[in-house]
Amino acid sequence: xxxxxxxxxxxxxxxxxxxxxxxxxxxxxxxxxxxxxxxxxxxxxxxxxxxxxxxxxxxxxxxxxxxxxxxxxxxxxxxxxxxxxxxxxxxxxxxxxxxxxxxxxxxxxxxxxxxxxxxxxxx
Numbered sequence: 001x002x003x004x005x006x007x008x009x010x011x012x013x014x015x016x017x018x019x020x021x022x023x024x025x026x027x028x029x030x031x032x033x034x035x036x037x038x039x040x041x042x043x044x045x046x047x048x049x050x051x052x053x054x055x056x057x058x059x060x061x062x063x064x065x066x067x068x069x070x071x072x073x074x075x076x077x078x079x080x081x082x083x084x085x086x087x088x089x090x091x092x093x094x095x096x097x098x099x100x101x102x103x104x105x106x107x108x109x110x111x112x113x114x115x116x117x118x119x120x121x122x123x
Contacts, residue, residue: 013049013112039053048052064117072104106118106119
C-alpha cells in the first residue's frame with residue numbers, strides 16, 4: 001500500500017450554543033486552536049476536533065466521541081472540581097465504571113447532548 005501520509009482525523013462536534021460549548025470545552029481542558037466560519041478547532045495534547053456552530057437535536061443526541069486518557073481518576077477529579085454538571089445546562093457526568101466492552105470509562109454529556117466516552121488507556 002502507498003504511504004498516504006495521514007496527518008489528522010477530526011470530527012465535527014455539534015454545538016447548540018457555540019459560545020457556551022466553547023467555554024465548556026475550555027473548562028474541560030481543551031484550548032481554542034483556531035476559530036472562524038462558524039467552526040472552532042478545540043485541542044488538547046496534540047489532538048483536536050472541530051466544534052461547529054450547528055445543532056440538530058436528533059444528531060447531537062446520538063453523537064459520541066471517545067477520548068482515551070492515561071489517568072481516568074485524575075480526569076474524574078478534574079470534572080468534579082470544575083463542577084461542570086452544575087455550571088452548564090444539560091451537562092451530566094457519570095463516574096468511572098467498568099463496562100462489558102472491556103473499558104473503564106467516564107460518561108460525560110456536553111451542553112449539546114454529545115456523549116463523551118472518556119476511557120482509561122489500556123496500554
